[in-house]
Amino acid sequence: MKNLEDLFQHQLKDLYSAESQLIKALPKMAKKASDDKLKKAIEKHLEETKEHKERLKEVCDELGIKPT
Incomplete structure (x- = not known):
């Protein structure tokens, strides 16, 4: 990791x-x-975990990150 953005991703x-x-x-x-x-x-x-995963997917999509 080179910077904070890499760490965040x-x-x-x-x-x-x-x-x-x-x-x-x-x-x-x-x-x-x-x-x-x-x-x-x-x-x-x-059920809560499924919601968390969906929110994380939305954040990744918003930032152009592939979560897998």
Whole structure:
């Protein structure tokens, strides 16, 4: 990384990747949860994570960054 813009872009891509990985992992966690409250909390977190990923995509699109 040469400057703050490179760091910013790297961080956006890293966050997008993390959200993508969570979207894959959370349904598996919810399926294995034995407690209903825990299962509902994980499912709620999944929906929030999907929104976060969409917002990050919008920011990347606005800045002309490919998040993948």
